[in-house]
Amino acid sequence: MTATAISAPGLPPAHRDANVLRWLGAFVFSLLGDNVYFLALSWAAVRVGGPAQAGLVLAAGSVPRAVLMLGGGVVADRFGPRKVVIGSDLTRCVVILAVAGVLAVSTPGVWVLVVVGLVFGTVDALFLPAVGALPPRITGPDQLARVQGLRGLASRAATIGGSPLGGLAMALGGPSWAFAVAGTLFAVSVPLLIAVRITPLPDNDRAGTGGTAWRDLADGLRHIRRDPVLGPLVIVLAIGELGFTGPLNVGVTLLASERGWGAAGLGWIAGGFGAGAAAASLLLAVRGRLPHAGLAQQGCLALGAVATGVLAFAPSLSAAVGVGVAIGLTAGLGGALSAALLQTATDPVYLGRVTAVASLFSLGVAPLTYPLTGAAIATWGTRPVFTASAAIVALGSVVGLCTRPLRGAELPR
Template sequence: MTSHPLRLPGFRLLFIGRTASTLGDAVVPAALAIAITRATGSSGALALVLGCAMVPRLLLLPVGGVVGDRFNPRLVALATDLVRALAQLMVGLELLGGHPSLPHIAAASAAGGVASAFAMPTASPLVAATVRGELRLRANALLGTATGAARLGGPALAGLLVYTAGPGWAFVVDGASFLLSAALLTRLTVEHVPQDRRSLRRDLAEGWSEVRSRDWYWTSLIAHGVWNGASAVLLTLGPLIAATRLGGDGAWVALTQAGAVGLLVGSLIAGRLRPRRPVLAGNLALALYGLPLLALAVPAPAPVAVAAQAVALTGLGFLNPVWATVVQQDFPARTLARVTSYDWLLSLAAAPLGYVLAPLAAEAWGSRVPLLVAAGLVTLVCAGTAAVPGVRRHGMRPAADTGPGTAASPAPEQVTGRPPARARGQEQEETRARVEA
């Protein structure tokens, strides 16, 4: 039996492509902020561009899940990579030309948001189709490790590109990373079983029924949404607290880098452990996010806040691959993209609430109140899922049991790095990293 997922040709192609595009995406946020600020001098313009990506992503995620289940997820992932590559290259060329147009950048951002709504639900089906059995947790942990490494190195690469060649090149690099991912996807073939065509409403309802039928799943999604809302509170109020009470902007940089290290360490731990109660362990790990929120509310000394953030993001890094593996194990392959889309929707929708409510609450009562409320909520809700019978009892299946998520997957020899001669003409695939930090 293959002892490492990277020895599987299909997953190896997937891993290289996703790692490249994740690193490219990690470069963009800092470059985008600098580019928009230089071009317009307005924080409102940056909010507009970010909103143009977020709104269509949230609105279209459930539809993206339906498309990912109806059609070959590999083809969906390939098409969305090409769209995102084109969008990022257009922004890069606008910036390199020296006269960037805000409407053009906003339109490209919206196109990227639409594409990501269709790409994100294909992540889990791709991993489920290319890796089977006990290797699946290690495969998800490897993808999580790549994400952590990208978040650690991305800002440094962004700074190097911005201050040596200009922010436009950061977008060119990101566009090139999506092109590389698309090129690798063309070499991957996974059999896909077509489904009966039904109405969009019926497909959406079936996916939601799968979500509601598992108490461990929907209650955990509530906890993950609260985590994202609490994260938005920290990201909104944290930079000013670091600058004014913890010693300056360097404290915030240290805190964010500590979080990236924690994310990486958590993914490495997940790849080496096989928790008996994975859902319970992952949700309890998420409850650790109360620590940095409490540290900023006090505020604690900078080293304590930095250490708290590292511990909290270690919990997230642990949860992500464990959660992805459990979902791939428990849900039928034919509904996996739709289930994943609801997962992303509930997680991402909570973040804007935090971004909006945190500054309003801070203005009314001071920053300590929203930080303490967020700390209490995330600790109580994430740890409180232990009261749910399904969360307490859910266990990782034995390695020999591939589960319903793989029951419809092809045998290992059918997942290859090169497309074979095709008698059936169907395929499947992609990647993911669950709760957004």
């Protein structure tokens, strides 16, 4: 059974649907809170300790996020994604406002900030699968691509607006003010989430949960493995993330340093990534659907692989920025299509678990390539490493193109 079984007839387009717009508004406020929080946490950690301690504080959140992500998918499917997302934002609001109060009257030790990072990482492990499982429950399957485009635009807006907002709060009142702003943003998202209506699962689908947590998780993994589209799609996503993540996060910084472009050059290339990704999101938000979605997703992955390899050979900063736009466009479009295909192909009762598996690769496993990428560039330079990474991404595209059900997958009309 696909998401079509829980769609409601006569729904307006996603960009005109008040229910979707409430969810989108809550998502924006939550992302803004995330951005302000991370900025405030890193600044507070540097002030309390130093660079090494700051690294420890920021790394603390990644451990529970990676370890508990699959369990978060089980929780989302058992209790419903809306309840989990509301509970996550409420928890973040309370914790962050409490930290703001502590920072306003004292200077806590590093261990307090580590605990905050661990709590946030644990909440993220619940939040991320749940928020990914919500779109098919609030709109029709024919609107999922448009929702992914709107979500991409919201993410870009939050990234652009969150850092200046956090910086302004810290300039006015230090980390305590920034934490207070982050807590307030999470608080604003809660009533919007409460107002979001979701389509209940049919009674026969509720049988997909109810055993032990391990059994529910195993059922979700079997669902992925047995589905002719989901299994290959998750493998393609995993390969693509392993190829993209290191070069586009660590490698670009080292490339800018190697070429003498400096921090300004790095900013321009990162801006190119963002502009391309925003253009891809806007395209999907406006069109709502692209034909031959499976084939288009693999084509985007292949073009992204070529652009990643070319980036290290860019003869000038302006050329590198142009290549960055191409990478952002292809990666953004391919990623949005992947998410829409994943949500369309997944049986609604497994949405949280399937989203958790996909998120685990992108947010848990792929970041482990950061130190490997740095060490490899230090040994061999940027060009061989970017070329090898491009080959990995291209391998993912080849796997997808060789899998007929994924290659021929379509989004509902």
